[in-house]
Amino acid sequence: MRLLHNYHYAAAMVLFCVGLYTVIVRRNIIKKLIGLNIMETSVFFFFVSLGYLDGGIAPIHAGAADPARMVNPIPQALILTGIVVAVSVTALALSMVILLYRQYGTLDVDRLMREEEPEAAEGGKEE
């Protein structure tokens, strides 16, 4: 019954696993990045649901508000930082995807990595 009560945590963990599965199993690198974003979102969801309160109010102590009804603002503040980080990682990774596609002509991770050995020796030498 505790699980039913805390269904949002379970949902976050399911999302996390979906994301991790996508990152590991999918071969298309854009899908991998989508999986990465699903993982990130699940963690954000977990954090935000930590601070959630049914019928909660903003934690502003100035008025005569009831402190017991205030939501916990810390997880939300943390997640704002987390979102900034996630956006920067995604932006950087996508810009690399563009470069990779221009130079290799494929988004398939197996084909990208298979060209490894001869290329690394060759390409390294000419630099």
Place this chain on the structure above:
Amino acid sequence: MGAWRHFPIFMITLPLLGAVLLPFLGYARERWVPYAALLPLGTSTLLGLLLMGRIPADGFLSYHLGGWEPPFGIEIRLDYVGLFLMLVVCGITFLALVYSRRYIGKEVSGGQRTAYYVLYLLLSGAMLGFVATGDIFNLFVFMEILALSSYALVAITGNRNPVRAAFKYILMGAPSSIMVLLAVGFLYSATGTLNMADLARRIAESGYTEVLIVSYILLVVGFGVKAALFPLHMWLPDAHSIAPSPISALLSGLLVEVCAFALVRITFSVFTLRSSDLVMGTADAVGVAAVAAVLYGGIMAILQKDLKMMIAYSTVSHVGYIFLGITAFTAEGLTGAMYHMLDHGLAKACLFLCAGNFIYLKGYRRIEDLKGAWSQMPWTCFAFALASLSVIGIPPTAGFISKWYLILGNVKGGKWLYAVVLLAGSILAAVYCLRVIYYMFFQAGKEGAWEESWRDAPPAMLAPVWTLSLATLFFGIFSSLLIPSLLKAAAYLL
């Protein structure tokens, strides 16, 4: 309340501030950027040196950001070990930055040069903050700054292979960051605090609940990827060997160690119930992984044909050493691990910069091409040889001291097998290092490979290389400067 109490925060924020201001300078006077970038790092190094005598080996300096009291505000908690590592970071980043000017001027095209220095300062500032912070969410943020700037620096040239290596690094690094964030979330949900000291107190009160166990394992895996512990090291050889040489030096010599140090922090300052099954069981698993790392890294290094690839695999092996020192759970073992961070940083940075010299002057990357290099580039070759001695662990160098304490710590902890593995690792290191030295000094080069007029790397590149290699010798001979305090600090941490 002297002014020196504010030094740690200046050490962290000056490089970050420099990173913000450099683009403006780059817009106005691009040629000054390499010199201007030295300023914040030099100041940080100076502040760190001034701080050196002020933090006792069995105490710490607590600095409250913005004057907010610790459990609510962010705290910087700098103990002796942390300051030691911060100084290592400052010193090596400074030297590699001096080296960068010539190397990057050739390797990276004009528009990206300012970006290189900006990212470089971000990376250095983030590493310093990562070591010093006493707040676990702050730790995550610094880790992300550090990771993002290192992804970008690996790919800075924008060529095929660097971008692919950086992408591989992202594919492993980003999920590991998310795991750390999730672990922070678990810790917060279970304890309601983010301050490490406060966390330690509450965890000691509550004992290990399931949530804490999961979060500890997530932290070990997350930082394990960043520190390239054996089964999670796949990104390292590519990223470290393909990045521009000064960046390889930073990634290999510092970043990996700083992440290993984060694990020390988590284990010794947050999860303080060390006799518990959780910490001991994890330590056993990490120990086995570290043994595998030492042997696998050593053997793979012997098999490599590319010089930088070989040095990168040697890093995989040395990460194993550091973790074996940590999992020994003795003061000697931890001292060995910390001293190994110093001498591995110096020696690895030196080796990568030497490899950079060969690439800069001749474009040679393969080990075979180095046959007879001595005749034309004696200074680079001698520095390489000296740093190699430290990597192997031959007596007058610092590598010997750290290996001695690592082995002593493992023997005292009753882990004989690990001590034997450490010795075996040295033999493997001797094989891969001496092969290169043999090629350099005792083999004749191919026709025309070295027959230009005598020309070594420019002084601006040789000076950092020689400072690093002489430092390995200095810290080997005068190890008594640091070892007693480190032993005391390690005993205090335990």
